[in-house]
Amino acid sequence: MxxxxxxxxxxxxxxxxxxxxxxxxxxxxxxxxxxxxxxxxxxxxxxxxxxxxxxxxxxxxxxxxxxxxxxxxxxxxxxxxxxxxxxxxxxxxxxxxxxxxxxxxxxxxxxxxxxxxxxxxxxxxxxxxxxxxxxxxxxxxxxxxxxxxxxxxxxxxxxxxxxxxxxxxxxxxxxxxxxxxxxxxxxxxxxxxxxxxxxxxxxDLVGVEVGGAVKNVIAIACGMMTGAGFAKNTRAALITRGMDEMKRLAEALGGKRETVTGLSGAGDLTLTCSSESSRNMSLGVQLGAGTPRNECFEGKPVVVEGELNAISVTNLARRVHVSMPICEAVRAVLHDGADLRGTFARLWSSPIESEPRAMGLSLDHPSATPSNTPMTEAT
Missing domain, CATH: 3.40.50.720 (NAD(P)-binding Rossmann-like Domain)
Known part of the structure; x- marks a missing residue:
């Protein structure tokens, strides 16, 4: 040979x-x-x-x-x-x-x-x-x-x-x-x-599919913060930390973390979180601006995949013991009646973690209070 x-x-x-x-x-x-x-x-x-x-x-x-x-x-x-x-x-x-x-x-x-x-x-x-x-x-x-x-x-x-x-x-x-x-x-x-x-x-079918499912939920989060008046720093942070949530779930289900950095993960996430042409991003923007859900999209019955996936993604994450705090925040606002600003304030004051995660560091956030319970673990 x-x-x-x-x-x-x-x-x-x-x-x-x-x-x-x-x-x-x-x-x-x-x-x-x-x-x-x-x-x-x-x-x-x-x-x-x-x-x-x-x-x-x-x-x-x-x-x-x-x-x-x-x-x-x-x-x-x-x-x-x-x-x-x-x-x-x-x-x-x-x-x-x-x-x-x-x-x-x-x-x-x-x-x-x-x-x-x-x-x-x-x-x-x-x-x-x-x-x-x-x-x-x-x-x-x-x-x-x-x-x-x-x-x-x-x-x-x-x-x-x-x-x-x-x-x-x-x-x-x-x-x-x-x-x-x-x-x-x-x-x-x-x-x-x-x-x-x-x-x-x-x-890597699993990795590609996880990226496609989770990115819609993260896009709603980005839209919510945009509609609420936050700017590009916030969106960049949500995209990056959202991709980490995608990696964790993909890996727990047998997928590859590398896949999530590709087109079906990082690529799709970036596009969906950057344009109101995405129904997921658009829904989040409207909700963040204070529009009631039944009045979004001018009252038309528009199917938004991330709205449905906010429940299915977090249910699956809880089942396999994966922490997905951004997805949990979206679920809380969409389906549990949680206040949008208060929910994301809790997310931002959750314990300070390390990058890379292998360091295993977790520090109390100075802004956290007993009434502002951190949202770090899926329960």
């Missing part, structure tokens, strides 16, 4: 694209991902529930309900027929809200081809079970490789072709290790990669 043989595994190699892609969910993100796959040359079938949305895509190459004013690539075949969308699919992207994942997986189980990989494009943790989205899909779709697509991605920018990067993560089997270029992660990554969309490959 020569040196070239030993080093060849580090050289770029070609993976086979999937020719036929089914995208389930014709909202903004589903339509954006369908556009990416189509621009990459795949035959794309896009399933949606609304006839008007499907007709708009097929007739006008537009989805003005969810992506107003954006032209889509020609050739996306939209349908309201789930079986038709899945017929012949070599890979399936599921792009519906996290609370709909289990039901849709159950619906497609008898319709999807044997062994077809499924990539989830929703972020969250199931409240009743504490399952990540991948665990839900595996329980409903045994025999199918399950992965995720996650990263710092706003749907409108992706659909318009702005330069975007994301992570494609699947658990790697023994066979995937032997032939990584044939793995579902590699094949989906090249399928989705175009001159505008760049995919990275990961084998």
């Amino acid at each position: 020569t040196l070239d043989d030993l080093t060849s595994r580090h050289r770029p190699s070609r993976a086979r694209r999937y020719a036929n892609v089914a995208v389930l969910g014709a909202g903004a993100w589903g339509t954006a991902l369908a556009s990416v796959a189509r621009r990459g040359g795949a035959n794309v079938r896009l399933w949606g529930r609304r006839e008007a949305v499907v007709d708009d895509i097929n007739t006008n190459a537009r989805n003005d309900t969810f992506l107003p004013g954006i032209d889509l690539p020609a050739g996306i075949a939209a349908t309201t027929d789930l079986a038709a969308a899945l017929n012949g699919a070599e890979v399936v992207l599921i792009v519906v809200p996290s609370h709909s994942i289990r039901g849709l997986c159950a619906d497609i189980a008898p319709l999807i081809g044997p062994g077809v990989p499924v990539a989830l494009c929703a972020k969250g943790i199931e409240e009743s079970t504490g399952f990540l989205m991948g665990q839900i899909a595996r329980s409903e779709l045994p025999g199918h490789p399950v992965g995720v697509i996650s990263g710092p991605t706003f749907a409108d920018e992706t659909a318009m072709g702005y330069l975007t990067a994301a992570t494609v993560a699947f658990d790697f089997t023994y066979q995937d290790r032997l032939s990584p270029f044939d793995s579902p992660a590699a094949r989906l990554a090249v399928t989705m990669s175009t001159e505008h969309f760049r995919a990275y490959v990961s084998d």
Whole structure:
């Protein structure tokens, strides 16, 4: 064996694209991902529930309900027929809200081809079970490789072709290790990669999913402080310490801390916490400014994933004994009726800790009082 043989595994190699892609969910993100796959040359079938949305895509190459004013690539075949969308699919992207994942997986189980990989494009943790989205899909779709697509991605920018990067993560089997270029992660990554969309490959499904779920809760915290009149220093601190909470939970569940510093962790967290284009950030801003929850978003029933995940994330953290004080603060304000300013004052006067955590140092904060109990441990 020569040196070239030993080093060849580090050289770029070609993976086979999937020719036929089914995208389930014709909202903004589903339509954006369908556009990416189509621009990459795949035959794309896009399933949606609304006839008007499907007709708009097929007739006008537009989805003005969810992506107003954006032209889509020609050739996306939209349908309201789930079986038709899945017929012949070599890979399936599921792009519906996290609370709909289990039901849709159950619906497609008898319709999807044997062994077809499924990539989830929703972020969250199931409240009743504490399952990540991948665990839900595996329980409903045994025999199918399950992965995720996650990263710092706003749907409108992706659909318009702005330069975007994301992570494609699947658990790697023994066979995937032997032939990584044939793995579902590699094949989906090249399928989705175009001159505008760049995919990275990961084998840390847990780490990627934890980043996606927790970042929404941290974004609400950043929004709350912004709306309450605090400035960039506060947001930077929340982003950084929020990433530490993500690392702790990922590691406790078997993920890698390194993953959280990548696109699906630090990247997604930074984007979501920096723009009111994020519904999570926007909700926090409105609440921080004193708008009652039922009046946020002009009273429209907008689903905000981080609002739901504030409970599921902290429940899971408590179960595995991981301290997540920022997420706990968001939960207290959103769901326990806690005062926003008082809650974050308690957070800021919690015991002084060390960076790195390995120092094990904890000091009483001078501003802490008996009525201002620190929020350091999840209870």
